[in-house]
Amino acid sequence: MWLSKRFKVAALLTSWAANALCSSSDVGFLSPHKNTTCYPKLNVEELAARLSPHAEIYEPGSDGFIEGTLRWSAYHAPTVSLVVVPRNEEDVAETIKFANEFKSPFFAVNTGHGTITSQRKMRRGIEIWLDELRTVDISEDGKTAVVGGGALTKTVAETLFAAGKQAVTGFCECVGLLGASLGGGLSILQGKHGLAIDQFVSLRTVLADGSITTIDEDSELFWAMKGAGHNFGIVVSATYKIHDVEHQNWAFTAFTYAGEAVEDIFQALNDNFRADQQPADVVIAVAFELLPQVDPENPVIIVLVIQEGKDALDPVFAEVFTNLNPLATQTEIMPFDKLPIVLYANLEAGPCQRVGLNYFRHPQSIKEYNVASQRELYELFTDTIRAVPALNGSQILIDHFPTQGVQAIASESAAYPHRDKNIYFAPTIAYMPDGPELDKEAMKFSSRIREIVHKGTGEDKRSAYVNYAFGDESLPELFGEPWRIERLRELKEKYDPYGRFNFYAPIE
Known part of the structure; x- marks a missing residue:
């Protein structure tokens, strides 16, 4: 079952209310870099009212929930109480703001291929499933493309190749391009063009407080997003450098x-x-x-x-x-x-x-x-x-x-x-x-x-x-020399002091 702003939501999650408890050992949701052990009751009707008309909310037991939470590896997977499928960047921002107000953890998912065990720390939170953000738009001059945060490598490669273009993408068609790129982005084209992160022109990103910003070479976060980006925001779209296909x-x-x-x-x-x-x-x-x-x-x-x-x-x-x-x-x-x-x-x-x-x-x-x-x-x-x-x-x-x-x-x-x-x-x-x-x-x-x-x-x-x-x-x-880690920690403290993005290789 999916829900949207067009539907009345009535007592969806009454069973969750019984679990809306905080551990007595909880050090506090707003403690810097600590992930909450609270499992709050979520007002789903309120969330639906904040989202765009075609945004979807899946409850446990529905086909959409099952599909949205299915991961490539079942080992130490995050546990999810609600799946939100945004249709635009504002839906992502509103979901984060809602999660913050209700003291609920949240976690962005593209295709669920991440296997790092830190993901298991996301317990009974909101999954923001970027499945509908799959657009690939080539610029008029053919030098860049705007890629949606949910776009598969297959989608990007085939769309560009049909236009005589290619991007620095990985081998695997079923992996989301942006998720892989934020960690570096290895590619068969890297000998000619560098890593996927070297193709970033700008990143349209939702930060921990729900604000939307464009991160580019004029932003101090641009450096951090190129290799440790999972720690600083949800990238809803990215402008990539693209290249002419030289050989078929x-x-x-x-x-x-x-x-x-x-x-x-x-x-x-x-x-x-x-x-x-x-x-x-x-x-x-x-x-x-x-x-x-x-x-x-x-x-x-x-x-x-x-x-x-x-x-x-x-x-x-x-x-x-x-x-x-x-x-x-x-x-x-x-x-x-x-x-x-x-x-x-x-x-x-x-x-x-x-x-x-x-x-x-x-x-x-x-x-x-x-x-x-x-x-x-x-x-x-x-x-x-x-x-x-x-x-x-x-x-x-x-x-x-x-x-x-x-x-x-x-x-x-x-x-x-x-x-x-x-x-x-x-x-x-x-x-x-x-x-x-x-x-x-x-x-x-x-x-x-x-x-x-x-x-x-x-x-x-x-x-x-x-x-x-x-x-x-x-x-x-993971992140190299002491000066890199020090710089990452300073940026983490500034842009995500409460560790809202601490579920994928967290900088703690």
Whole structure:
């Protein structure tokens, strides 16, 4: 059931009233950086009266509520008492003001792909589901596009490509572009154009007090929004730089190897695709996974190589991996907007489905592979899926990106701290929930991967991309040097002193 301003709302949530209690240990809703443990009775009729005629409010048990609260990972998800679907920025602002008045937490959601465990702190709050804010409008000069806060990567990529344009977007069609961009925004185009945050021209944002503002290079918040934006507001639309499509086609080849090739694969990547060697038009992704049709017992290693503007990989690149004697090779030619199909990241693919699985990620960002560590990872993966078959749908995913466009931007120009890294480990431990013992095994598996990768770097400090974060990372791991964290804390104190946006990698 959905409700709007046009409908009378009568005693919707009487069962909530019984739960409208505050814990005796509550330190107070208005204490800086504290998330409330109050569960107030919400006057839904009043909220509906404040919203535009077509804004929607979903109550628990309705189809809209179920759809709106369904997440990619079921593990440590936020709990929601009400889902609001705004139709414009004023609806977002009014919902925040309403939540503040009723001392209710709130949480913005695009497609629900965030897995960081800090989200579980949002208890019985209002979800602001940006599903209807999906517009993509190209400027007359063709240099920018205004992208709605709820726009999917698929929507943006296909709309722009049809107009001969492209934006710095990620692989996965089902992820919301803005949510991913606020943490940095990795992309197959970053070698040429930089990260997604480097494309921001301005951000139309609702702040913690419900005020609406435009954040651009003249705003002190612009720096913080580029890498830590989840902490400062809800972006209802963003003006992005867009680029002409230079080449229609991309060459794609997938090489599949048996476990015996681990050392050869990663030595070849070190020898041929270091950050200072990898061409801006070549992107590599690596996956350890179990493919029963290839080997029912042992994981394989898949190396995906993508090159822009080619009908086939340049021989110099193809030979690197062909010489390692792959078990199988798959070659395709795809336009930019269809690459997610061959990458198995399109909207219809299994990884995009929200079917109640738990996903764990303990990421690491590095500069070079430790070959011995890669062997240790392979053995860990093999031993784990044999001992715990419920985890055999897991993968160790590695994004290996070019850096020219990323490093052309001054590191101090944005809160994002990892411009010196080009390899992103994103282990994805996937399983159907089946009790705490399986959770413990998944946690052990995931965290052990992180330990092995970090040890192999020889560095004292770990480094993690915030969009892949698990939730137990320190602020230096996510946001870098002390000066960055100090600056972020100062801005947090100024713009969100009560921690209203403390549910995604909070700066506390």
